[in-house]
Amino acid sequence: MEIHSFPENNSKGQELTNSTESLTATEGGSITLPCTAHNISDKKVFWFQTEGYPIFVLNESQTADDRFELGRSNGDDWGLQIHDVTEWDAGTYRCLLNTKPVQMKTLHLTVLIPAKINKTMSSTSMNVFEGEDVELYCDVRGNPEPLVRWIRNDESVAVGKNLSLYDVTCESSGTYTCTASNNVGKTAYHDIQVAVCTNAAEETHHRNEGFAFILFFWCIKDIFISSA
CATH class of the missing domain: 2.60.40.10 (Immunoglobulins)
Structure with missing residues (x-):
């Protein structure tokens, strides 16, 4: 996300051209969702996943999932890093700057999953x-x-x-x-x-079953005769 500031208009905040980006990650790997904000002044950068609660507000994590972190290589970098990617991480992410009107970049993440049986x-x-x-x-x-x-x-x-x-x-x-x-x-x-x-083999199996039944019948018969 590119947020540009203009000196003659600095008191009115930053300007962002809304954009959409599609990214792909592999299950078990890592990925960085890019977001660059120049001179945000007193504004805040938010990260949202789909329509849920924020993942980050500025540098503060809002999730218990420690696989998510900010990859801040410099002061303008607000990229969201996801480690050990799972299939549940797929979806829509939004990097948002709380200006009026709100400015944001939308990213769609697809997770590739190896074939499994x-x-x-x-x-x-x-x-x-x-x-x-x-x-x-x-x-x-x-x-x-x-x-x-x-x-x-x-x-x-x-x-x-x-x-x-x-x-x-x-x-x-x-x-x-x-x-x-x-x-x-x-x-x-x-x-x-x-x-x-x-x-x-099937016929032998059935014959064996029949022989076992006959043998059982004669054993029961002998028991009754002996006890008579």
């Missing part, structure tokens, strides 16, 4: 039977919106957060890797193992 909310390794349908899901976030791909045997098999496998066979078994990238930070990965059991 929430493995707790994503699909995990599973065992399924031949002929079943399988739905794999990858919970992804980031800004800008990450590109999500599914990789199997070093080949891309699908794009998007969901991967559908229909009427699976033994050949469907293997590792399915969800990748997410948005050119901010490193690519994120999540491996999901899918094991497809044959129908023969």
